[in-house]
Amino acid sequence: MITNRKHLLGLEGMTSEEITRLLDTAESFKEVSERPVKKVPALRGTTIANLFFEASTRTRISFELAEKRLSADSVNFTVSGSSVSKGETLRDTAENIQAMKVDMIVIRHSAAGAPHFLASLLEASVVNAGDGAHEHPTQGLLDMFTLRERWGNFDDKKVVIVGDLAHSRVARSNIHGLVTMGVEVVVCGPPTLIPIDIERLGVSVETDLRKALEDADAVNVLRIQKERQAAGLFPSIDEYARVWGVNSRVLERAKPDCVVMHPGPMNRGVEIAHDVADGERSVILDQVTNGVAVRMAVLYLCSGGAAIESTEETEAAEAKAAKGKQVA
Numbered sequence: 001m002i003t004n005r006k007h008l009l010g011l012e013g014m015t016s017e018e019i020t021r022l023l024d025t026a027e028s029f030k031e032v033s034e035r036p037v038k039k040v041p042a043l044r045g046t047t048i049a050n051l052f053f054e055a056s057t058r059t060r061i062s063f064e065l066a067e068k069r070l071s072a073d074s075v076n077f078t079v080s081g082s083s084v085s086k087g088e089t090l091r092d093t094a095e096n097i098q099a100m101k102v103d104m105i106v107i108r109h110s111a112a113g114a115p116h117f118l119a120s121l122l123e124a125s126v127v128n129a130g131d132g133a134h135e136h137p138t139q140g141l142l143d144m145f146t147l148r149e150r151w152g153n154f155d156d157k158k159v160v161i162v163g164d165l166a167h168s169r170v171a172r173s174n175i176h177g178l179v180t181m182g183v184e185v186v187v188c189g190p191p192t193l194i195p196i197d198i199e200r201l202g203v204s205v206e207t208d209l210r211k212a213l214e215d216a217d218a219v220n221v222l223r224i225q226k227e228r229q230a231a232g233l234f235p236s237i238d239e240y241a242r243v244w245g246v247n248s249r250v251l252e253r254a255k256p257d258c259v260v261m262h263p264g265p266m267n268r269g270v271e272i273a274h275d276v277a278d279g280e281r282s283v284i285l286d287q288v289t290n291g292v293a294v295r296m297a298v299l300y301l302c303s304g305g306a307a308i309e310s311t312e313e314t315e316a317a318e319a320k321a322a323k324g325k326q327v328a
């Protein structure tokens with residue numbers, strides 16, 4: 001159960017019950033962001049440090065908002081202006097932050113395994129906000145939350161993930177989560193950007209986007225990192241857009257109600273056409289909205305909060321948390 005997890009390092013190995021409990025808890029927290037006063041006392045007294053060693057817009061703001069809406073105290077760290085620029089190691093930075101009695105650490109780092117390293121080293125709970133090409137578990141969860149919100153459940157669904165599978169932490173977390181929930185996952189992209197053994201994760205491979213999209217219920221479009229072209233992994237941006245770009249023509253192959261997702265930031269006109277990004281099938285901004293609720297649930301559960309399944313239970317938990325703080 002997620003309630004027993006102190007850290008969220010990845011979706012690999014998480015059970016369907018844990019994922020469901022997490023999504024149910026996020027559903028309860030989503031309502032908080034609709035209130036005039038967008039705040040509950042659930043994490044009052046908890047201190048959280050957001051350590052972003054890599055650029056981020058959505059994830060960083062989303063975690064910060066989630067922390068504020070849970071009444072946590074949070075501090076933000078970015079490499080520029082920190083002692084990392086003077087050569088301080090990750091270990092020393094993290095140990096110094098913990099010495100200031102931080103309870104939870106949210107970390108994004110270019111090195112796969114950096115959150116696991118901190119989790120083995122520190123007393124604080126660690127939440128992975130993206131580690132190299134390994135995992136981006138809260139993105140995977142918010143993508144699943146968005147799909148479940150549309151569909152009600154994951155029964156008999158097919159999701160296509162298209163793009164750079166080899167370097168995508170978003171893809172890896174989505175694959176682990178969706179396969180666990182029983183979803184059929186098809187991956188698609190240039191053969192040079194698909195790991196040769198990816199089928200062992202429970203997905204099938206189809207390099208022809210038209211075939212991959214046959215009867216798809218959702219397509220998750222990955223950002224193409226333009227530096228991969230310089231590395232010779234595909235011939236040109238124009239060719240990528242022509243062969244693997246998701247546009248309204250190719251979407252005709254999918255189910256009429258197929259939803260289009262993108263984790264951002266988007267390269268409009270490359271992996272996704274403008275009209276698709278802004279069209280009625282797009283749930284891209286819903287993903288961003290849902291990210292706050294999902295991160296509230298992750299922080300709450302990793303801090304030891306009991307899982308919540310309904311709004312009444314949210315209110316009861318809030319009342320209990322508020323009473324506990326008064327007593328303390």
Ligand code: CP
Nearest residue numbers: 056057058059263264
């Ligand atoms: N989806 C995502 O991780 O976006 P950011 O890099 O802006 O956080």
